[in-house]
Amino acid sequence: MSTKDPSRGLLVSPIRNGTVIDHITAGEALNVLRILGITGSTPECLSIATNVESKRMGKKDIVKIENRELRTEEVDRIALLAPQAKINIIRDYRVVEKKGVEIPKVLKGVVRCPNPGCITNTNEPVESTFEVLPKGLHCLYCDWLIKDDIANHII
């Protein structure tokens, strides 16, 4: 399914300018939007396809956002949930840029610390800050380690 293959058509209508996030781990599209801070109340024009068949991944999700080109810091957060995701920047209906995602070293304001005693869970003017380690996410304030279920901790 691509603009190159009109016989199968695009699942959603083509966009003129914007971003297509392809190859999202199946079922994670909504979490990807959450992590990007895109909700029903933000102005973006969105299309979401979930559990689409994919040669490479079996099943995948796709998100298309019109008139917005995502910045690298934004897209890298996606890697937490969808390490295989590909970001396609669309200009005048064409893919002009395609990049993978990289897990950032530090996540600021992305996940909530599960430790109720953590200073980041108070009314202090501070964002949660986690460093990304192979064994999990490490809170730089209270040293809590989030080992799995990261999506459940996304703010």
Add this chain to the structure above:
Amino acid sequence: MRRAKVTKVIIGVGHGPRKKGISGCGANHYSGEKRGFVRVMAGGRSDSGARTPAGLKTPEGSRTMYHIISIRDFERRDLDYLLDRAREFDTGEYLPEMLDDKLVALLFFEPSTRTRMSFATAMARLGGRSISVDSVEASSIVKGETLADTIRVVSGYADAIVLRHPKEGAARLASEFASVPVINAGDGAGQHPSQTLLDLYTIRQSMPIDGIDVGLLGDLRYGRTAHSLALALSLYGVTLHTIAPGGLEMPANIALELRERGMEVIEHADVQGAIRELDVLYVTRIQRERFPDSASYYNVASSYRITPDLLAGVRDRLMLLHPLPRAGEIDPAVDRTPYARYFEQARNGVPVRMALLHEVMK
């Protein structure tokens, strides 16, 4: 005097898997470089508007500020340096007016008699003065002021802040908003680095720390002093022996972190089976609240109690340490044995805290 290389940035988060820091200025600055103390460019947050704090001259002539937040921020050479300084203060190699133009704010948002008194004592011995918040009720915290605001305000009064707070990470946060050095005097179940330094200091008074066998006994699940000491000891090639009642074992994350730092950690089922292998036995309090009923508490507590009988056949140099206050963990009859070193340990809080206060304010 040894001085670690001073970098332009920022909060140090030193070792092992932890290579990045969080910034003192609200933005992100990362550095893979290993460093010890937490350092921030003088002035703290640019929006604080506070005066230039006490600081250290860097080679470039800029000023750098030190915070003491977590034992995880320290490399071995930093610990050794502070322990050497503490020893100088202990043996009287200091001038009683070293900090006579300085004022420290003791902000204790949680009760603590000893830690607070020993910081006040240390400050007074160096000729400095202390101001403090007397009770949480009287302070503006109940009026809903954030810690961040309190810290910004107090930064304008004092030359350094010693903070005890019930939330984990409070001292780290304070260091980001302070324009003067912050010393963590305990943040919830988190860190209490001056306690760890005085524990190390006490051990080092009797023996080199390298390669010794140290036992941790008691509540290793919630006991922050035990975690923090274990992390520090991992820098000295120490073999760690853990002895904890069921349900109060050391959390897997901490044990993993220790092993990642190259430490050998051996679990023992009981004190009897471990005590003859040890050079140091660090006893911590087992709290009544951790048990469903008094019977199970007394049951466990009595089987973990240190008595004179238990000390038959131990190594001559065995040191018994305890962060105090003790409940029933150590039989008072043990106090008369040469192994009992916990009162000396408590006393060492003063020279160690003198070294810390002097280091951040000199």
